[in-house]
Amino acid sequence: MKYLAIVGTNSDVSTNRMLLQFMQKHFAGEAEIELYEIKDLPAFMEPEDSEVPEKVAELSDKILKADGVIMATPEYDHAIPAVLKSALEWISYTTQALTDKPVLIVGASHGTLGSSRAQAHLRQILDSPELAARIMPSSEFLLGKSQGAFDNGGNLIYTDKLSELDEIFREFVLFTDITVKLLEKKTLSKKEKKYTWQE
Template identity: 55%
Template sequence: MNKFIAIVGSNSQKSTNRELLKYMKRHFKDFAEIELVEIKDLPIFKKSADKYVPQLAKDIAKKIEDADGVIIATPEYDHSVTAVLSSALAWLSYGIHPFVDKPVMITGASYGSLGSSRAQAQLRQILDSPELKARIMPSSEFLLAHSLQAFDDNGDLKDKDVVKELDGLFQDFLQFVNISKQLNNAKDVTKQKAAAFSWDKD
């Protein structure tokens, strides 16, 4: 059975993105083991002369390295990902590179009608950056709109059509992960390039 790391892209105590990932963990338990990972306790990213990386970031990186894939749930603030998620991804590409060629499924929930669509688009760009080089599942968006009303008292999604859409995308992700396992011939070189990349160099 595949093991996935699910990153909660918010530091809110009542995040509907966390609720979405909790639902996915329960709902897909027969297909994959999903472990939720919080990033809210990571400090804001800051470069240092000795390239210090917090132990929590190293621990998360190890979980990602060991996982078959990653699911990220992002809210949308000011048409973009949260500051805490952006900062976490900076730590996870600063001297450590767990995302290289790692299959990633992007999801997102928002209170409005757009379901974090612009944040998801930005997140794709970040994950495709030279320091991260994740393998993002193409042509897929799970946009949970009006998320405050989306869950019942048991934490399950109410709308059967939304559940059906999520089911289909998750099955696609399982296939994407299996295909990705066969596409790692250049992983070592890609990781070396990610490690050598620096915005401080011309």
């Protein structure tokens, strides 16, 4: 499996980035995980012409080529960061590259709740008609007290959380495989979608 792991923050120091970096290393024998930073994407605004910004096109291309997407989100005021919302708005408004794409949501926070409300918020957004991602059901990976969760080598040291992450990732690989097979058997072809500005 090839997965694109999206770092859902523009912070230079983030335990969500550390979580994805650990997953990339820890699951290297099971999947190829590429980390992607969204902090360099332009803030979303309706373009005056039909040109998709280069960085947005790059992200869309990587999503389309991946078997699935892993998103790590922190929690700001019970919601996802503005930079992640902006990135998703670009995808929704332009390429809709997340349509039918298997997605696993994970999150880390300094508090005890592990970004639970932000993850619920992200699920709502990804389920919207113009994104329509295939979100793995009944799955939450909530890493609380994340400032103490990693050693100097970037390894996750909470043994209970490591076991939980192993199980969730195995399920996601299976979910990805099942989703791909399901979509191959779809008899209804997707209608050609136009960008909002083309309608």
